[in-house]
Amino acid sequence: MTNLPPFLRLGLLVALLGALTVLATGMGSSHMPPGRVAAALLGYGARMDEVIVWTLRLPRVALAILAGMALALSGALLQRVTRNPIAAPSILGITDGAAVGAVGFLWAFSDDANLLVVSIHWQPLAAITGAFAFAGLVTILAFLDPGGRGPLRVILYGVALAALAKAAVTLLMIVGPVYRAGQALTWLTGSIAAAHWSDVFVVAAGLAISAVLLLVARSTIRQLVLDTDSAAATGVPVGRAQVALLALAVGLTALAVSQVGAIGFVGLVAPHVARLFHGAFAGGYLAATALIGGVIVLAADTVARMIAAPLELPAGALTALLGAPLFLWLLLKGRRTHG
Amino acid sequence: MADALARLRAVTARYDGVTALDLIDLDLPEGRITALCGPNGSGKSTALRVLRGLHQAEQGEVEVAGRPLRDWAPKDLAKAVAMLSQSPDAPPELTVQDLVRLGRFAHRKRFAGQSGEDHAACARAMRATEMTDLAARPIGRLSGGQLQRAWIAMTIAQDAPRIFLDEPTNHLDVAHAFEVLELVRRLNRTEGRSVVLVLHDLNMAMRYADHVVLFDKGRAVASGPTREVLNEPQITQVFGIRCRIVHVSGEDAPTLVTLPR
Numbered sequence: 143m144t145n146l147p148p149f150l151r152l153g154l155l156v157a158l159l160g161a162l163t164v165l166a167t168g169m170g171s172s173h174m175p176p177g178r179v180a181a182a183l184l185g186y187g188a189r190m191d192e193v194i195v196w197t198l199r200l201p202r203v204a205l206a207i208l209a210g211m212a213l214a215l216s217g218a219l220l221q222r223v224t225r226n227p228i229a230a231p232s233i234l235g236i237t238d239g240a241a242v243g244a245v246g247f248l249w250a251f252s253d254d255a256n257l258l259v260v261s262i263h264w265q266p267l268a269a270i271t272g273a274f275a276f277a278g279l280v281t282i283l284a285f286l287d288p289g290g291r292g293p294l295r296v297i298l299y300g301v302a303l304a305a306l307a308k309a310a311v312t313l314l315m316i317v318g319p320v321y322r323a324g325q326a327l328t329w330l331t332g333s334i335a336a337a338h339w340s341d342v343f344v345v346a347a348g349l350a351i352s353a354v355l356l357l358v359a360r361s362t363i364r365q366l367v368l369d370t371d372s373a374a375a376t377g378v379p380v381g382r383a384q385v386a387l388l389a390l391a392v393g394l395t396a397l398a399v400s401q402v403g404a405i406g407f408v409g410l411v412a413p414h415v416a417r418l419f420h421g422a423f424a425g426g427y428l429a430a431t432a433l434i435g436g437v438i439v440l441a442a443d444t445v446a447r448m449i450a451a452p453l454e455l456p457a458g459a460l461t462a463l464l465g466a467p468l469f470l471w472l473l474l475k476g477r478r479t480h481g
Numbered sequence: 482m483a484d485a486l487a488r489l490r491a492v493t494a495r496y497d498g499v500t501a502l503d504l505i506d507l508d509l510p511e512g513r514i515t516a517l518c519g520p521n522g523s524g525k526s527t528a529l530r531v532l533r534g535l536h537q538a539e540q541g542e543v544e545v546a547g548r549p550l551r552d553w554a555p556k557d558l559a560k561a562v563a564m565l566s567q568s569p570d571a572p573p574e575l576t577v578q579d580l581v582r583l584g585r586f587a588h589r590k591r592f593a594g595q596s597g598e599d600h601a602a603c604a605r606a607m608r609a610t611e612m613t614d615l616a617a618r619p620i621g622r623l624s625g626g627q628l629q630r631a632w633i634a635m636t637i638a639q640d641a642p643r644i645f646l647d648e649p650t651n652h653l654d655v656a657h658a659f660e661v662l663e664l665v666r667r668l669n670r671t672e673g674r675s676v677v678l679v680l681h682d683l684n685m686a687m688r689y690a691d692h693v694v695l696f697d698k699g700r701a702v703a704s705g706p707t708r709e710v711l712n713e714p715q716i717t718q719v720f721g722i723r724c725r726i727v728h729v730s731g732e733d734a735p736t737l738v739t740l741p742r
Binding site for chain 1: 556584
């Protein structure tokens with residue numbers, strides 16, 4: 143695959159994502175063949191078809207794609223900044239940190255009748271706060287570690303804090319109102335069922351801003367494949383670049399998690415697939431990563447709602463099924479190469 | 482002295498509380514090959530890192546090319562001084578060509594891709610290091626000597642008039658060490674670049690350096706033309722060994738024979 147020119151490889155990914163979009167939009171309680179979906183998407187469909195496609199199904203499909211893109215980019219950035227192929231938002235405790243923020247928000251702002259006393263639109267902000275708090279904790283712990291800041295240390299702190307965050311979420315759900323607990327649970331395992339166009343626009347706007355920032359910083363991001371001394375010697379303000387890109391990665395994860403829940407391992411898997419399919423040093427690596435992230439989450443969400451229909455599985459359970467073995471494999475491989 | 486490459490005045494630097502440089506004063510000449518020599522932990526690598534802004538001095542003044550270090554923007558400093566650190570690291574899948582291109586970072590415009598000038602500089606650097614034939618090879622599949630040359634090519638591609646090399650002959654056998662130092666000499670003699678390098682091997686310093694700084698316990702105990710600094714009593718005192726300097730017939734550079742105490 144990597145001997146095709148980069149734009150052709152990206153074109154292939156776009157085509158794959160497009161085909162998957164048509165397929166996924168067609169699936170549901172009333173099945174629609176791809177031809178009718180395409181017609182409805184282009185505005186030539188029957189009126190009923192257009193309502194089903196545009197109002198009922200497309201928001202969910204779009205949200206899955208965009209959230210997948212955000213998570214994948216976040217993972218690629220984290221791997222580049224920490225120079226660690228095992229780094230990912232769910233492994234560094236960022237995903238679960240966002241979950242603490244979001245569930246804590248439901249718990250803190252409900253009244254006796256289980257009604258929210260503030261607008262639900264504040265929930266993303268709570269998720270972002272939680273994500274930054276946990277990312278900050280991992281960074282501080284790794285920084286203070288007298289035993290050095292080896293790549294595996296950071297992962298260990300991340301995994302430990304993720305466990306802590308999960309425990310906090312469980313506690314919040316037990317002490318919190320029952321109705322909220324149910325809502326929090328579907329949200330936690332990651333489910334895109336309740337998607338609206340307004341959610342889609344929030345994620346799309348965040349992604350658009352991030353894309354501009356990534357474009358501006360792309361040569362710096364490429365330079366960070368070097369160790370910090372070498373990168374600094376070539377003229378990169380390393381400390382500043384690391385902090386800024388880490389913040390962007392955390393923001394991207396929080397953005398996705400606040401809208402679709404704690405879908406894990408996408409940030410780990412997508413960059414690795416992009417590395418194999420596109421090459422980590424070819425131009426357009428981040429674009430390839432984003433497209434693959436979109437494909438993964440859309441595929442996971444589609445399978446999740448079809449496999450046991452009319453029951454819906456959480457999409458996050460499926461991505462974990464794919465991602466956890468890869469995580470283990472990377473850990474084993476890392477041990478082998480580092481003696 | 483206007484022709485100073487870099488200058489340290491009363492500089493102290495520490496690593497995790499251990500003093501590596503102790504109120505050191507140092508002047509490095511422009512246009513020469515300067516070797517920093519001394520026992521392990523004497524502060525020579527730290528001095529180079531402080532000069533390049535890779536390690537923060539705790540106190541004192543650091544000056545590069547007549548300007549205080551803190552007044553340099555990162556990219557401007559990179560264009561003025563290139564440095565290869567002691568154990569550089571990049572992913573093994575990166576090709577030689579991609580690695581060398583990373584040396585051009587400081588010359589890139591924000592939204593521009595590779596310019597013709599970038600291409601030319603990379604090609605020159607790979608030719609100088611004889612890496613042109615290996616351009617497409619991943620660096621994980623290079624031998625030790627080739628890998629070191631690839632990193633040096635990246636450093637040269639930066640097109641800086643001054644190059645710092647921190648133990649560039651580390652991990653290299655004698656033949657490869659000579660190869661690297663011959664390259665250093667060419668860079669200095671034919672391209673007029675100043676080179677400052679940390680060297681462990683005093684005979685290599687004797688043969689290739691114009692100027693030597695001898696470090697001991699965080700201070701520069703001697704600094705000057707190579708043959709004035711590397712003399713028997715000085716080496717005996719700093720390294721705590723006996724030594725003889727002999728002349729091998731047909732060789733211009735004197736040879737240092739080291740002996741146990």
